Amino acid sequence: MADGEEEQVVTFDDLNLSKDVLKAVHELGFESPTPIQERSIPVVLDGKDMIGQAQTGTGKTAAFALPILSKINTKKACIQALILEPTRELAIQSAEACQNFSKFLKNFKVAPIYGGASYENQIRTLRHGAQVVVATPGRLIDLIERGKVELDELEFMVIDEADEMLRMGFIDDVDWILSNTPDSRQTVLFSATMPPVIAKIAKNHLKDPVDVRIESKTTTATTVHQRYWIASGAHKIDAMTRILEVEEYDAVIVFVRTKTDAEDVSNRLMARGFACAALHGDIPQRQREKIIERLKGGQLDIIIATDVAARGLDVDRITHVFNYDIPYDAESYVHRIGRTGRAGRTGEAILFVSPRERRALRMIERVTNQKIEPMQMPSVADVNKARLENFKNQIFETIEEGNLEMYEEVISEILSDDAIEVETLCAALAKMVQKDGTLLLDESKPEPAMRTFDDEHSSRSDRSDRKALPSSKAAPLRQFPDMNMVRFRVAVGRKDGVKPGQIVGAIANEGNIESKYIGEISIFDTFTTVDLPEGMPRETMSILSKARVCGRMLEIREYTQEPPRSDRGSRRRSDREFDRQGPNSGKDFRKFEGGRKERSSRGRDSFSLGPRKVSGRSDKKVKSARREGF
Secondary structure, three states: OOOOOOOOOOHHHHOOOHHHHHHHHOOOOOEEEEEEHHHHHHHOOOOEEEEEEOOOOOOOOHHHHHHHHOOOOOOOOOOOOEEOOOOHHHHHHHHHHHHOOOOOOOOOOOOEOOOOOEEEEEEEHHOOOOHHHHHHHEEEEEHHHHOOOOOOOOEEEEEEOOOHHHHHHOOOHHHHHHHOOOOOOOEEEEEEOOOHHHHHHHHHHHHEEEEEEOOEEEEEEEEEEEEEEEEEOHHHHHHHHHHHHHHOOOEEEEEEOHHHHHHHHHHHHOOOOOOOEEEEEOHHHHHHHHHHHHHHHHOEEEEEEEEOOOOOOOOEEEEEEOOOOOOOOOHHHHHOOOOOOOOOOOOEEEEOHHHHHHHHHOOOOOOOOOOEEEOOOOHHHHHHHHHHHHHHHHHHHHHOOOOOOHHHHHHHHHOOOOOOOHHHHHHHHHOOOOOOOOOOOOOOOOOOOOOOHHHHHHHHHHHHHHHOOOOOOOOOOOHHHHHHHEEEOOOOHHHHHHOOHHHHHHHHHOOOHHHHHOEEEEEEOOOEEEEOOOOOOOHHHHHHHHHEEOOEEEEOOOOOOOOOOOOHHHHHHHHHHHHHOOOOOOHHHHOOOOOOOEEEOOEEEEEEEOEEEEEEOOOEEEEEHHOOOO
């Protein structure tokens, strides 16, 4: 039986998605679902509640977005689906995914709702009639209490990253939202883990949920040497060509995302003289078998494949796996590089990563618990040396093959002209066989420098930061010039893509601090300084330290121009500082405008530095901190 015939390959065509959604999936180049998608989509399409347990990065967004979009009624301009995300970054990501998958749905609108953004724009989007709302809990509750979000006709509810909601202190908000949505809704809850609090939420709000659990298979073979190179676009083909010219390999698989990419990369490599072929879902089975047999027999050295086409592919001579495009999830990465390094043999796995895919690389490292090291690109001298060696070998092989009599007669005739030297004739023949007329690369051109996402980039950023370190003295608040302020440092900066509004949103939401008491913010390459009132309670500092912005914990601490010896040392100094201030350290912090400590309606302590703002009924009190937060 031919390779791959025993394994049943499930594609998106088999999952009963709507015609328009499936068309978008095909246009985006997806061929086969990930395990969580394959098992979740039929459940959601069947209208059942579901609990999905899978790690981050396994393709959960499509697992709920595709079936919900397949069931949305675009003729109704009301909110039919609500997706809760713990952070604004995930809300934006999920909203963009819904937008992409709904490309061919007429009159469809998705509204992302999150803190730190304009209320007016979000309310305007809702007013125009969005069928899907993707929201963070705080901002959503604020808009519900303002009467701007109507959920009476809600049919689908998704709680994504529930354990992250719990960690960030939003689980009470999630419970409140679920309690204020129709009982008739279909509810899907995703969580990597299932602590008791989340299990209780599921028990109280889900009806006979189907349990879909994906066990992580993310162990990579120790016999595979894993490296990455930072490259994007057209630079990838140049980088791969250089590597293939220098490194010794037997057979190679190059993984790409789409069928179009497979054909494109294959054509470009063939144009550069490599024996390769594309392998994707549109290749007929008989042709696929021939390609694999040629690869096994050595008539073909390189296969450019999509994930679905490589199912069941088992060829012993594969020594290198290239991830031309970074996979969407860690499971796919493990599956890909498992094609090499088998039976105790060593293998090479090379991953091309664009600068904006740094987080995806770190996610793969975290899930697989393996470090992927930056690679050194072969130099021009290395390439030229390899080309000369290869050229010589081709000549010797041609001589060994024999049958040169006809050519010898032609050469003898040319050499009968005494004006032509043997070396000149050989050089002319060597030039003729070079397609572009050039055997060697120009060594005078600058070499591509090795780039990394940590050491090289961080050292450059740190040098930049040291050139203009900010003062450790906090600036006074304009509105409250008599309030004592302290300058703090948070471990997220320009290189993480952070914006001032995200810092304000996180501090206001996590620390329950009104935004008017958040002072000057200065963003540097590797960190940010923010001025906050003196006497911050230790509990608030602990919460803020663990809060995440742009995927990083804030790790907030008092700022000094001298770097701390270690995080542990910094925490000890912070503890001593709070101990020195004593148990009433929050006194000055709350003394302005009749400040007081109160228990919020959803069970969390909140520090209010001024009168609460009332929206709607007098018993619905909304903190402006939430309005600025997530």
